[in-house]
Amino acid sequence: MSETKDKIVALADQLVRTKGFNAFSYKDISAPLEIKNAAIHYHFPAKADLGVEVVDQEMIKFHTQTNRWKNLPENEQLKKLTDVFRRHSREGNICLMGSLAPDFDTLEPAMQAKVQEMAAGIVNWLTQCLEQGRKKKLIHFKGAANARALIIISNLQASLLLSRVMGPSAFRLIAEQLMDDLCHK
Amino acid sequence: MSETKDKIVALADQLVRTKGFNAFSYKDISAPLEIKNAAIHYHFPAKADLGVEVVDQEMIKFHTQTNRWKNLPENEQLKKLTDVFRRHSREGNICLMGSLAPDFDTLEPAMQAKVQEMAAGIVNWLTQCLEQGRKKKLIHFKGAANARALIIISNLQASLLLSRVMGPSAFRLIAEQLMDDLCHK
DNA sequence: TTGTTTACTTACTACTAAGTAAGTATATTT
DNA sequence: AAATATACTTACTTAGTAGTAAGTAAACAA
Numbered sequence: 001m002s003e004t005k006d007k008i009v010a011l012a013d014q015l016v017r018t019k020g021f022n023a024f025s026y027k028d029i030s031a032p033l034e035i036k037n038a039a040i041h042y043h044f045p046a047k048a049d050l051g052v053e054v055v056d057q058e059m060i061k062f063h064t065q066t067n068r069w070k071n072l073p074e075n076e077q078l079k080k081l082t083d084v085f086r087r088h089s090r091e092g093n094i095c096l097m098g099s100l101a102p103d104f105d106t107l108e109p110a111m112q113a114k115v116q117e118m119a120a121g122i123v124n125w126l127t128q129c130l131e132q133g134r135k136k137k138l139i140h141f142k143g144a145a146n147a148r149a150l151i152i153i154s155n156l157q158a159s160l161l162l163s164r165v166m167g168p169s170a171f172r173l174i175a176e177q178l179m180d181d182l183c184h185k
Numbered sequence: 186m187s188e189t190k191d192k193i194v195a196l197a198d199q200l201v202r203t204k205g206f207n208a209f210s211y212k213d214i215s216a217p218l219e220i221k222n223a224a225i226h227y228h229f230p231a232k233a234d235l236g237v238e239v240v241d242q243e244m245i246k247f248h249t250q251t252n253r254w255k256n257l258p259e260n261e262q263l264k265k266l267t268d269v270f271r272r273h274s275r276e277g278n279i280c281l282m283g284s285l286a287p288d289f290d291t292l293e294p295a296m297q298a299k300v301q302e303m304a305a306g307i308v309n310w311l312t313q314c315l316e317q318g319r320k321k322k323l324i325h326f327k328g329a330a331n332a333r334a335l336i337i338i339s340n341l342q343a344s345l346l347l348s349r350v351m352g353p354s355a356f357r358l359i360a361e362q363l364m365d366d367l368c369h370k
Numbered sequence: 371t372t373g374t375t376t377a378c379t380t381a382c383t384a385c386t387a388a389g390t391a392a393g394t395a396t397a398t399t400t
Numbered sequence: 401a402a403a404t405a406t407a408c409t410t411a412c413t414t415a416g417t418a419g420t421a422a423g424t425a426a427a428c429a430a
Contacts, residue, residue: 002407020287022208025387036409041389043407094287101346102205102284105277119350147362150355154343155336161286162339165304170335177332187377210417221379226419228377 005043007033013054017093021051022103048108055114058096059121066125074133075183081126082175085156089171094160097122097153123149139182152178190228192218198239202278206236207288233293240299243281244306251310259318260368266311267360270341274356279345282307282338308334324367337363 008029015024026037026047044050065084069077088095100107100115107115126149133139141148159174193214200209211222211232229235250269254262273280285292285300292300311334318324326333344359 004407019291020205020207022205023288023291026389027386037388038390038410039408045389047388092290097350098343098346099287101350102279102287103208104349106204106208116350119347123351143362143365144358147358150344150347150359151340151362154347154359155339157346158283158339158343159335161283161342162304162335164289165282165286165301166308173329173332174335174339177328177336180328189377211419212416222418223380223420224378230419232418 002043004033004035004039008040008043008050009053009057012050013057013096014093016051016054016096016099017088020099020103022106046108048111051107051111052114055096055100055111055118059118062118062122062125073138074129074136075138077129078133078139078182079179082156082179085160086171086175089160089163089168092164094164095157098157098161123153126152141182152182187228189218189220189224193225193228193235194238194242197235198242198281199278201236201239201281201284202273205284205288207291231293233296236292236296237299240281240285240296240303244303247303247307247310258323259314259321260323262314263318263324263367264364267341267364270345271356271360274345274348274353277349279349280342283342283346308338311337326367337367 011029011033012024015028018024019028026040029040030037040050044053065080066077069080072080085095097115097119100111104112104115123146127145130139130141130145130148130152134141134145155174155178159171162174163169163171196214196218197209200213204213211225214220214225215222225235229238250265251262254265257265270280282300282304285296289297289300308331312330315324315326315330315333315337319326319330340359340363344356347359348354348356
């Protein structure tokens with residue numbers, strides 16, 4: 001990948017998280033990078049191609065990170081996950097899912113498929129983590145690991161949305177209570 | 186309010202929930218209602234004025250509903266709240282907060298204020314409900330009622346987002362587990 | 371009956387969006 | 401040295417967007 005292409009994707013990622021996929025324009029990318037909008041079309045013929053690349057990169061990042069954690073105890077892996085969201089919270093970012101899900105119906109089929117793949121990937125990883133953690137008595141919860149994974153992802157995702165509206169304390173309160181629910185007693 | 190004005194607001198509400206505030210256009214309203222876009226500007230000079238009205242109506246609806254429930258036991262009030270979201274889930278709608286929070290930074294100050302007002306209103310109501318319910322031993326949870334209210338709102342909000350991506354089973358799993366956590370044992 | 375308000379339409383402006391065709395400079399390959 | 405591929409720019413099109421100024425028909429008020 002060329003340097004420009006990398007910069008385009010990185011900036012698009014920021015824009016998706018801050019303004020939303022449909023709300024940012026090629027000018028938001030071309031102006032700060034000091035290139036022409038046609039240069040973006042050279043690397044990504046359509047906006048959906050750029051969107052797919054952003055989601056793909058995010059999935060690669062997620063797999064790289066979870067792989068680095070895989071020998072940690074499950075409760076610490078869970079902590080790592082919340083830390084990822086905490087970093088986003090501090091930067092005023094929302095997560096890709098939180099940004100792309102509201103616009104889901106307006107996305108091209110190729111992008112919809114990528115978003116679904118991402119959602120399934122994250123939920124599956126977390127389900128595994130919870131199941132293993134419960135077996136080792138590091139994590140405690142009622143009900144199916146799958147339902148609990150959905151609940152936790154929901155919380156982290158929406159906590160970033162709520163933080164944007166209600167301020168960063170919303171994230172802190174939610175994340176703390178969440179970890180307390182799962183790991184203490 | 187004139188009949189047309191009512192129809193504009195009702196359709197705008199639908200559009201905010203399905204496409205997002207920035208993503209719908211005046212044509213999405215004027216075409217189905219068979220009016221001209223200038224007619225919308227007659228009732229709402231700017232798009233933000235329409236947005237404010239949509240949020241205002243939603244808050245009125247919320248207060249009307251919670252008022253109707255106010256003599257029910259708190260666990261049943263909680264059930265009523267999840268039912269509101271369940272109805273949205275079935276219709277493929279997301280909630281206003283879930284739709285407006287991602288675009289929050291792009292909204293006009295007047296609309297931002299309205300969204301914040303709505304968020305605070307819902308969280309405050311739920312906090313009260315949880316506190317009263319715990320006192321009467323109808324609802325069980327650890328930690329502060331305020332943090333728990335944020336968690337529950339997060340879950341309901343994000344469950345609609347996840348349902349859009351992963352299908353309606355996501356909502357069912359989350360809502361069931363949530364009620365089970367709070368009301369059984 | 372005249373004047374005014376309500377609820378629009380007609381016809382437009384100014385602007386922005388994604389996308390494209392054709393050209394160009396530089397680097398790489400043959 | 402010639403041909404080709406890479407990474408763009410220039411200049412443009414098409415199709416929208418919110419918003420506005422001026423006009424109109426009908427209801428209502430003085």
